[in-house]
Amino acid sequence: MTSTTPPDVAARVEAYIPRFQLTRLLNQDQAGRRISLLGTIDSKPALLIAERAAFATDNAHLSSFPTSLTKIKNLGANDIYAWFLANSNPSSTNGDVPPDFKLNLIYPCTEKHVKKYSAQGLRIVTETPSTYAKYVLPWIRSQREKGTLNWVFNIIEGRTEQEDVIYRESDPQNGFLLLPDLNWDRKTLTSLHLLGLVERRDIWSVRDLKKVDVEWLKHVREKLIGATTKLYPDVEADQLKLYVHYQPTYHHFHIHIVHVQLEAGATQSVGKALGLENIISTLESLGGGEEAGMQDVSLAYHLGEASELWEKVFGVLKEGGEPDVEGF
Template structure:
């Protein structure tokens, strides 16, 4: 008799994997004690836009977990099983236009930034519009967040610390769980805006971050270099050079090929050609709401990107 679709007869042997980001779980077991194993893979369905308001209806209970200013967070418990919360519900009320924009999905575009586009468009825009870096300098001078500093190269009496030193700080997105590790190495040197400024002169700094950063993380959290994803964003969210350290098995936002550059690749490229990052064409994603997008559109950069030069080098 085929029991293979009667879950009441299923005996669980082990959980194979639990993807908490995509909400997928895979388990192994058998039906009715049979020797033949079965694999069951369950995935929660995405929200159905037509029924979004039925998800938490009169039959479901809301339990408040957090309340802070305009932010409230609830668990939604369905009536048939009070042990399993089905949805997390965050309510922002009253919400500003900025809140609404933050949660609105908007078109994104890939722009290919040549050396010339960087020098004539991106760089002037950065110099005019960047947010203040005072909060970074406050961290570096131990004026704020000093209790959250995980590591300071100065603790090892390193030579040349003002040029190759850095602090390790927790990223704002880090939950604190080791298997979701997310730290930032913030360099002490103050004139490196981004990847675009790096040359062979910075190799000692970059290698120091790779070696001392991974050694400190191994000492503090027991995670080996070979299980770390160490990378830089281009464009970064602030223009004081910093490097991201995340646990390799964790997949936070911002690790996609169109945004992230591995530190080992950066070191390799500069070793191959000192001015690699001044000369290279770098691709990155830009949101339609980004002021840079309007400038690129005005100057027809996104259109130009389409007409890739077929003649060159052929």
């Protein structure tokens, strides 16, 4: 980035930074990527806000990026997923330099992963009960039949990541477990992100929740909050936000538990996240008997234009066509 500051002014202000004397940390936000520091420069008060710079995107830098990392430390691995901490500074091999990268590795990845993480346009769709029953449910069923949930079942059945399970309540109908989300660095409490996986396999998404499940949902909510605040005493119950995704990345019901100060990116935005409290309230207010549920309401959410659900269902419907359910 080219500076437009006159050279004499640039030299003067650049000299301020090495003279900054820290007084205290004021804030840490954007999941730990930005810090606000209070200090002094030549005995006068000063604020220094530091944010990690954007990645260089030229091919030369990107090609050398993996080999430039040092002190790579694995945090966990399950099936095709693994996550790490690493340093970008070559000199960090000596001394106690904290990691400045959180890495997620998917290997071998699928075309679905490639589409998910590619830049793409977004569309808002409204999924009616009939659209869900006729098109979306068969698509969800086809996804589960492809075996994409092996990593989830590995955790639930005790084959992997058991050292990460911080709470478990085992029961075929009511059981669930709690573990860190792979996107959390496991140390910054204001960016805390945990995952609650239910043991029962008849709930694939929020669409499968019914009025009969309300008390179960309340029980799970209380247990998840209780386990989180016990494990992290500096976090109080009213500092936690619980939500589910629709559409979720994988179709086995799970609940996200995050610190309320975790900055809301795309995964917490309207059109992706549904608050657990709102889901419970919706179920309680539905007419009909205990079998009435979220399959009876319309849901609006966003889809990437490269997503399979847009390409095979909603994009086809928009053009006036008929989705090929047999081709899912």
